Amino acid sequence: MTPPQADPAVELRGITKRFPGTLANDAVDLTVRRGEIHALMGENGAGKSTLMSILYGMTRADAGSVRVDGREADFASPGDAMAAGLGMVHQSFKLFDSLSVAENVVYAAEPRRFGLVDRAAARRRVRELVEEHGLAVDPDARVGDLPVGLRQRVEILKLLHRGARTLILDEPTAVLTPAEADALFTVLKSLTAQGRTVILVTHKLREVLEGSDRVTVLRDGRVVARLVTAETSADEIAAAMTGRAVELDRIHAPGTPGDVVLGVSGLATDGVREASLTVRAGEIVGIAGVAGNGQSELIEALAGLRPTSTGQVTLLDADITHASATERRLKGLAYVPEDRHAVGTAPAASVAENLAMGHHRTSLSSRGLLPPAGVRAHARQLTERFGIKASAPEVPASALSGGNLQKLLIGRELAHEAPLLLVEQPTRGVDIGAIQNIHDQLIAYRDAGHAVLLVSAELSEIRGLADRVLVMYEGRITASYDKDEADERTLGLAMAGGASREAVTVEAVD
Amino acid sequence: MNNRILGALRSPITFSVLAGVLIGALFLVGTGADPIASYEAVLTGSLGADGIGSTLTTGTSVLGMALALAIPLRAGLINLGGDGQLVLGGITAAVTGIYSPLPAPLTVVLALLAGMAAGAAYATLAALCENHFGVPLLVSSLLLSYPAMSLASYLARYPLKEPGSSLPQTRALPDGVALPAFGDSTVTWGLVLVVLAAAAYWFTDKRTAIGYEIRMTGLNARFSAYAGVERRGLTLKLMSVSGATAGLVGAIGVLSFPYRFVDGSLTAPGYTWTGLTAALLATAAPLGTVVASFFFAVLQVGGLAMERTTEVPRELTQVLQAIVIVFLAARLSFPSRWFNRRKEAV
Numbered sequence: 001m002t003p004p005q006a007d008p009a010v011e012l013r014g015i016t017k018r019f020p021g022t023l024a025n026d027a028v029d030l031t032v033r034r035g036e037i038h039a040l041m042g043e044n045g046a047g048k049s050t051l052m053s054i055l056y057g058m059t060r061a062d063a064g065s066v067r068v069d070g071r072e073a074d075f076a077s078p079g080d081a082m083a084a085g086l087g088m089v090h091q092s093f094k095l096f097d098s099l100s101v102a103e104n105v106v107y108a109a110e111p112r113r114f115g116l117v118d119r120a121a122a123r124r125r126v127r128e129l130v131e132e133h134g135l136a137v138d139p140d141a142r143v144g145d146l147p148v149g150l151r152q153r154v155e156i157l158k159l160l161h162r163g164a165r166t167l168i169l170d171e172p173t174a175v176l177t178p179a180e181a182d183a184l185f186t187v188l189k190s191l192t193a194q195g196r197t198v199i200l201v202t203h204k205l206r207e208v209l210e211g212s213d214r215v216t217v218l219r220d221g222r223v224v225a226r227l228v229t230a231e232t233s234a235d236e237i238a239a240a241m242t243g244r245a246v247e248l249d250r251i252h253a254p255g256t257p258g259d260v261v262l263g264v265s266g267l268a269t270d271g272v273r274e275a276s277l278t279v280r281a282g283e284i285v286g287i288a289g290v291a292g293n294g295q296s297e298l299i300e301a302l303a304g305l306r307p308t309s310t311g312q313v314t315l316l317d318a319d320i321t322h323a324s325a326t327e328r329r330l331k332g333l334a335y336v337p338e339d340r341h342a343v344g345t346a347p348a349a350s351v352a353e354n355l356a357m358g359h360h361r362t363s364l365s366s367r368g369l370l371p372p373a374g375v376r377a378h379a380r381q382l383t384e385r386f387g388i389k390a391s392a393p394e395v396p397a398s399a400l401s402g403g404n405l406q407k408l409l410i411g412r413e414l415a416h417e418a419p420l421l422l423v424e425q426p427t428r429g430v431d432i433g434a435i436q437n438i439h440d441q442l443i444a445y446r447d448a449g450h451a452v453l454l455v456s457a458e459l460s461e462i463r464g465l466a467d468r469v470l471v472m473y474e475g476r477i478t479a480s481y482d483k484d485e486a487d488e489r490t491l492g493l494a495m496a497g498g499a500s501r502e503a504v505t506v507e508a509v510d
Numbered sequence: 511m512n513n514r515i516l517g518a519l520r521s522p523i524t525f526s527v528l529a530g531v532l533i534g535a536l537f538l539v540g541t542g543a544d545p546i547a548s549y550e551a552v553l554t555g556s557l558g559a560d561g562i563g564s565t566l567t568t569g570t571s572v573l574g575m576a577l578a579l580a581i582p583l584r585a586g587l588i589n590l591g592g593d594g595q596l597v598l599g600g601i602t603a604a605v606t607g608i609y610s611p612l613p614a615p616l617t618v619v620l621a622l623l624a625g626m627a628a629g630a631a632y633a634t635l636a637a638l639c640e641n642h643f644g645v646p647l648l649v650s651s652l653l654l655s656y657p658a659m660s661l662a663s664y665l666a667r668y669p670l671k672e673p674g675s676s677l678p679q680t681r682a683l684p685d686g687v688a689l690p691a692f693g694d695s696t697v698t699w700g701l702v703l704v705v706l707a708a709a710a711y712w713f714t715d716k717r718t719a720i721g722y723e724i725r726m727t728g729l730n731a732r733f734s735a736y737a738g739v740e741r742r743g744l745t746l747k748l749m750s751v752s753g754a755t756a757g758l759v760g761a762i763g764v765l766s767f768p769y770r771f772v773d774g775s776l777t778a779p780g781y782t783w784t785g786l787t788a789a790l791l792a793t794a795a796p797l798g799t800v801v802a803s804f805f806f807a808v809l810q811v812g813g814l815a816m817e818r819t820t821e822v823p824r825e826l827t828q829v830l831q832a833i834v835i836v837f838l839a840a841r842l843s844f845p846s847r848w849f850n851r852r853k854e855a856v
């Protein structure tokens with residue numbers, strides 16, 4: 001590691017940014033030394049994104065100063081920031097799927113010859129970068145064909161091509177397998193060894209501990225801790241993020257499975273091949289897998305939102321293979337979808353209206369009427385029962401924080417008391433404090449004798465909650481483990497396609 | 511309540527209308543007219559004793575068409591075939607009125623129902639095109655509109671043409687086959703029917719489970735689909751109600767003065783487009799749609815009066831309308847919930 005030099009790579013002093021109703025950044029100081037991997041941590045709404053968008057010229061601070069490589073900077077746009085040697089990899093990649101790796105890397109900074117793009121030079125340049133930084137990726141591959149981990153490398157190559165000395169990565173491992181994440185950190189370490197600097201915006205404690213040099217923790221827009229990674233612990237960081245001691249990675253006691261509630265045999269749909277599984281009453285079955293291996297498609301097919309081409313699905317002994325979403329719900333299914341903004345709620349509608357969905361044809365209505373008073377009372381009851389913090393049932397759901405919106409969604413679906421609950425990514429982007437609450441709710445639901453099918457990209461979540469763990473890889477269920485066999489290493493291997501055991505036989509469904 | 515009034519004053523709608531009025535005043539000054547006198551002429555011409563009847567008659571058609579377009583728009587669906595459904599409702603009511611063997615009052619009821627059925631059936635056809643052939647509703651409803659207008663035009667010019675007349679119009683309806691008017695005015699029971707339709711829309715929107723599903727579909731179609739709202743069925747229902755409302759407006763037009771179907775007379779005033787503007791202005795909210803429709807009826811009738819009394823061409827009121835719409839569209843270009851809704855609609 002390069003020794004700290006006189007000028008830090010990035011120095012933010014007294015950054016203050018006020019949005020209507022909130023102080024997003026309150027006199028934040030952040031110093032990132034050259035050649036280090038600096039983790040910026042904090043819960044949602046702590047001000048990480050605001051701080052980074054100020055640094056990157058996407059937002060203007062109300063007060064404070066930015067220095068990059070020792071020079072005073074006042075970026076009016078990301079273009080200015082790039083010119084000063086900064087580069088950012090956003091959470092959702094900004095790549096052209098139909099173009100090649102080389103074309104993507106040189107985009108907007110193309111080598112030219114007679115005023116035209118010099119493709120040969122572009123390919124050469126990309127090859128040089130690939131070799132120089134050990135970022136193996138084929139310059140001629142079409143980006144759309146690459147797995148996520150490699151697409152991320154293309155993003156990094158793009159920044160290196162433009163000469164970025166400081167790389168900002170926003171939640172870079174959210175979509176990666178554990179193995180891909182390890183590979184990413186190897187790359188980042190080699191980059192810092194060459195004197196480049198990395199700012200890592202993340203909420204994952206494990207990778208911060210393994211991969212970073214120093215940590216700055218934000219809470220409520222203020223810096224609450226500056227830690228040296230080698231001298232801290234997960235508990236200390238978590239406590240700084242939440243302001244209280246948190247019990248991390250709790251493994252809940254197993255449930256007591258009863259009769260089969262959901263039976264799936266040989267189900268196939270777009271992206272899912274021959275999936276067979278059962279979920280019993282009083283049991284949580286977890287599906288682990290890297291995003292995009294068919295989990296979402298499987299759940300959508302089970303929820304009736306995607307047609308089933310072959311196979312059979314039974315719910316409480318009723319064949320629901322070709323039933324509509326409404327029929328499935330009536331037979332006893334509730335569903336917490338992965339995307340709470342685009343699917344699980346209508347953010348522009350009120351909290352009360354969002355909580356009424358699904359109940360509006362059953363408990364809340366009589367003869368087609370939907371009395372507003374009933375909708376409001378239902379909302380008050382659920383907000384209280386599930387601890388949803390909303391100033392009034394009339395406020396739009398978009399005004400809720402991510403964690404509260406998720407509580408709303410989970411509360412609404414749990415309130416159906418359906419024998420089967422499908423739940424996807426229940427705590428993605430949710431604060432540590434709210435995660436515990438949501439996990440406790442799911443365990444209580446299971447213990448009340450309901451069946452739960454859980455899909456999560458967080459291994460710790462799967463391990464903590466599930467009584468049995470299935471692994472999906474390339475559309476198939478490739479492995480099944482009991483709670484005590486499902487350690488992180490085994491699951492990680494299976495998620496990367498190296499299931500140590502053949503697809504497990506699952507009890508046939510009548 | 512105070513908050514709601516404050517909110518209404520601050521809303522982009524108030525802003526757009528005020529901006530339209532102010533910029534319209536600049537136009538007036540530019541053409542050498544006195545803006546205050548001109549606006550006064552608009553108001554007295556539309557709301558004064560001589561104008562109010564005309565405003566209410568125009569308002570009947572504008573509100574009717576605004577409702578027809580607002581109902582599907584509430585779920586994010588855009589019915590651009592209002593003209594076709596309107597004209598089919600009119601010609602069907604005319605045929606029923608001329609040939610029905612029933613006594614006059616029953617014939618009136620039958621003609622209204624027949625007009626509604628024709629509009630509903632035709633709008634449903636557009637919905638079926640989307641549901642089964644993947645033709646976007648926007649396209650199917652708009653394109654289906656033209657053959658309907660041509661058919662009605664043909665019927666009025668050839669088989670049903672009034673013998674000896676040089677105008678493309680059907681025979682007059684038999685005596686008594688007409689909607690009763692209020693006193694000597696041109697305002698008929700048609701206004702009452704349209705206001706009842708608005709009340710029914712308000713009630714459905716606010717108080718019923720289907721109204722809730724419609725609103726949620728408009729706010730986030732994927733959300734309602736996830737919860738089991740069946741989109742195709744909803745599209746069919748909404749389009750049939752929308753078409754029925756448009757057909758009703760056509761039937762009312764035929765069963766009022768001039769008591770016959772005159773080719774082009776239902777579509778020439780542009781009720782469909784004024785109605786669409788009103789519905790968009792109000793984001794399809796029931797009460798807002800009523801208010802906006804009345805506003806546009808005032809502009810339309812008042813514009814004519816202004817032309818009569820102040821030499822200012824009535825096109826200026828269209829400029830005013832256009833400015834109001836442009837200001838509203840400026841709001842639409844922000845990534846608000848409106849933006850999302852329009853994307854889903856297309």
